[in-house]
Amino acid sequence: MLELSGIDKSFGTRRVLDGVSFAVGDGRMTGFVGGNGAGKTTTMRIILGVLAADGGTVTIDGAPIGPDDRRRFGYMPEERGLYPKMKVLEQIVYFARLHGWKTAAATRNATDLLERLGLGERLDDTVESLSLGNQQRAQIAAALVHRPEVLVLDEPFSGLDPIAVENVQQVLTDYAAGGAPVLFSSHQLDIVERLCDDLVIIAGGRIRAAGGRDALREQHGSTRYEVLLAGDAGWLREQPGIDVIDFDGGWAVFEADDPEARRAALAAAVAAGEVVSFGREQTTLAEIFKEVVR
Template identity: 55%
Template sequence: MTEGTLQIDHISKRYGTRTVLDEVTFDVRAGELFGFVGSNGAGKTTTMRIALGVLRADSGEVRFDGRPITHETRTHIGYMPEERGLYPKMKVLEQLVYLAELHGLSANDAHRSAENWIARLGLAQRRDDEVQKLSLGNQQRVQLAAALVHDPSVLVLDEPFSGLDPLAVDVMSEVLREKASTGVPVVFSSHQLDLVERLCDRVGIIRSGQMVATGSVGDLTARAGSKLVVTAPAAPPGWTAGLPGVQVLETHGATTVLGLTSGSDDQTVLAAALATGPVTEFSRRRRSLTELFRDAVAEKPVGQGATT
């Protein structure tokens, strides 16, 4: 299967009168790491299961490289579910070989690939252990190996970093970057937003079954505005009162963190601060993905529809 883009096109899913997904649309491009974030129950797992064909959408379509997903396409997708999807009493090597053969690899190729990923993910000492006897972190590594062992053309990972120690997070991150560098589109969900911000090329935020923001982290945070950090040791409480378009977000001693609405003038703020005495800090700070996510959950506008 050639390199291509995974497209989620106006997917909707309902259970009775409850709408789980409402016209969800985004794409994951070849060679891209796409972070899919949202609160518990927002629709991330349902979207991924529809992409895999585990669930059927009520409307909309999933495509790869411009063509509808078929059974043949699905054999080239690597999927890592949030719940453990392994056979607990099978040994690690035995299980990975079995799964690789299910995806069409020959016995020799399956063994070669299984051994490669066992070594790469630090499981060599556990290769002959039953999965149920592994720690949760090592089970997570085996789960990733199971998603990679057949050399997939697309990776769909549901909470792959859950339960991993910092070293394992680094290994997982390196593997995902490596797969993306070969042209594989990689989409993963995570509640570790600092990791998503550091790792991903683009991000999609879903709330209550609807996509509320899509774009690069830099683009989304830039359009969502920035904070102004002002340290004025002699400024009295309420010194920003009356300044147009200025909202006090936080105060820490002499430091005030301000939010500015579109069109507000930071120079007016500076003049007001200087009028109180010396100013030892005056800087803009771009909002983080975590703050952007909190706004999305709180149903504040976060900058919809970027496609960069």
């Protein structure tokens, strides 16, 4: 487990991180979300040792992270750091060699990874000849080629088309399934919501919410419920404890803070005829984000 506890960081008089604490579990995808300037990149750089924290600790499996531990990390910065004149395969093999891989093994692994990321036909092209989206895929390959045990990725989906997003999602999911803690930031909340097991929301340098995706939905979820009946749903407006927000024929959306009122409404719906569907409105990550950073 990768764990941050009480991380503080200031640049001059400006405090950019204030008691940042959260954990990234083994084999779990953790989405790190926040607005511009919220502190995501600074946090990631502290994890990697690029920046030093003013206070707090970063540990892996309960022990402070040292240089040997960080060699097991895969890191993708938001800024691209590839050599533009090098060929794509040559570049990724080079990064594997920096981590101690022999040339033959590095070439096999780099080729396989680039093919999985959809760059199999661009191995002999220079990095600068690639589109920005394909350069992003190559950057991801550079972070993964040495088969790291921990992944920290800053905006890995930036600039990717839908097909590339699917390719990258599958590769990252496979790494997590192999037991690696995966932390990535993204402004694309729909991708985070679809991909992650856990979420960390940061604003103004402070963690505003952290935990499992479903637990956060339950904690910050909508109090609205949706029902679809075979018959007319207009009678719900007369149901005690029910505030109907909208309805059309057999479909209705209502609010009910009291569990007894909800159960009574469901029982009345069953008694009135066939219930096609009944359930709580799904709260999106975007809605949770707006609520906790407000």
